[in-house]
Amino acid sequence: MKKNLFTRGATGAIVASVIATTAAVEAHATDLTLCWAAWDPANSLIELSKDFELQSGHTMSFEFVPWTSFADRMLNELNSSGQLCDLMIGDSQWIGGGAENGHYVKLNDFFDANGITMDDFLPATVTGYSEWPKNTPNYYALPAFADVVGWTYRKDWFERPELQTEFMDTYGRKLDVPASLEELKDIAEFFQGRDIDGTTVYGAAIYTERGSEGVTMGVTNALYNYGFQYENPDKPYDLEGFVNSEGAVAGLELYKELYDIGTPPGSSNWYMSENIDAYRSGQVALQMNFAFIWPGVEADETVGGGNTGYFPNPAGPAGQFAQLGGQGISVVSYSDKQDAALEYIKWFAQPEVQQQWWNLGGAPALRAVVEADDFAASQPYAQAFLDSMAIVKDFWAEPAYADLLIATQERMHNYVIAGEGTAKEALDGLVRDWTEVFEDEGKL
């Protein structure tokens, strides 16, 4: 009888403690929604986040939107103070609007309280993804995905002796990774319309897309390297002579020439996915694209496994720069689950999580990972990624970035693809458009 009473008591205690624990976990557990673009790295993040779910007891939901409608959908969400997203991996250009319009939570105090320092991250990513105003210690995001425009090329084609000989005869140099954008243009021209193994191939797949940001993300890689600057370094928003400098005109002309003589027919509206398709299907010798695609290229049966080489955007007369991509992760100020969202950021900032992020196909910006001795040799594209991240420049991140971007898309597409007017007229027009935007904003 005593034993029976003891057993009953023990069982009751166990049941009570289980109920209490479950209740405590349930009270603590939160379902967090993370919003990002629908692309390969997002799948890696789902995988990575399983570890967070195990550790924290929270559950993660994901809202991924294709790149071409990502900005429309997510900026709509933020502008309407929507509560769909607790965490937002927003584009780098949104940081100004996110901060000034109160969409993102300022993270300085949180970083200080949890020992997270921005010195641990690649400086370009901190400036590009986290700071507003730029170059001030006001942080609204943690660098989440480091990305940059770079190039892939068909190494197996480049190594063919007959092509090597012909290229040497035509251009007087070895068919190899181009040292300049001029050389890249020559290579694209060389491959344009060439017959390789019974198939007609073309030079390069470059960004030409009209609807979102494509042609801008492409053309800037030529503009930067020929002397284009967004503004007078000594006088903010002073554009004349910087946006439309002689160098900038030459850079824009080069991009148009590359489009005219070295790209596949019909590539007038191509962005990331079209370029990937063209490259993987063996249509082009060179591909401009963000580095996020490189793990997928390497794993591809046809073009991967040593058939592809990777290199940073080649230099121009004014230096070597590349268009920054990538995003930071922010806590949405309209979320009522901010504590759990901050927990996620704290977890994500850990070096072992960042290392795992790289292993799964993500692109960390934590210096402990990317500056480790074995990083450059860890993947065939790792060195090109590091070299590219060292030369980045980004588009405007002003709250009015969308107005600035749309004007750029229009001017660049009109000149490069539609062939309307001259490069000088296109850039002069861009100065007028941007000036009008800054006047509307009260900054001029």
Place this chain on the structure above:
Amino acid sequence: MPLSPMDTAAAKTPVGMAKRIRGLSDRTIAWIFVAPTIFLLLAVNIFPLIWTIRLSFTNFRVNRPNKDVDWVGLSNYKRILSDPDVWNTMQATAHFLIWTIALQVLIGFALAFLINKKFRGNDMWTTIIVFPMMLSPAVVGNFWTFLYQPQIGLFNYVVAFFTGADPASFSMIGDVHLAPWAIVIADTWMWTPFVMLICLAGLRSIPDSIYEAAECDRASKWRQFWTLTIPMALPFLMLAVLFRGIENFKMFDLVVQLTGGGPGNTTTLTSIDLKREAFEKWRTGYSSAYAVILFVTVFGLASIYVKALNKVKER
């Protein structure tokens, strides 16, 4: 004598309620029935319209909730009407409208005329012809981008077959001269069946006796077509033009999928431009004025057209 259903319902009505209803006039009862619909209409259509008109006189931007909203008078309207880019999009829209309507009416009527004849497999052909309009415009836009691909596109190969040109030598959606026609062709392919169906209804509404009378008067087929078929089918044709005109004035999805408004601004129609202003640049006040201008344009043109349509019907 058995009670009618109405009498049965009346008998079942509680006495109290019956007395209350009996006190209401027919007009009041009518209002009770109509009120929910009117309320819904006001909430969903009229209120947003009035709100849009109000916003069109301000510099409001929905993405700047912290910024002061100023009354700017007619400034938005002046900016829009004096902006050459807006007039370019109007021109692109007019080109698209005129050519799609002309081609769709011409081909749609011809198809309806053929389908109206009794022949074997008539129903099967009708179903096949109607198939494109059952698809989503976004899907149509997407697959026409493949059809127009210079290297693999069927369209280029068909043109090449007849002209002897290299299929890769021209790009329908990448060339400023061809892109406006690329969207006209895709839209015509999709919506000609709709015009055909309306024309078919018109043709089938013409009584056979009229043609029999014309035969007795020894009128030739050609004369019957111009003096009987066309005038009697004209109201239906005009209705088809009205529907397609309104639809194509606000065309968005098919063109965005096909060309994204490019190359340059060649195929940027007013609806695409408006969407960019409203939901990409977030110039809410400006885009509200733009929307009001488009609304007045469509509403005005449609009103004039409907009056003309009624006159044709009365003849």
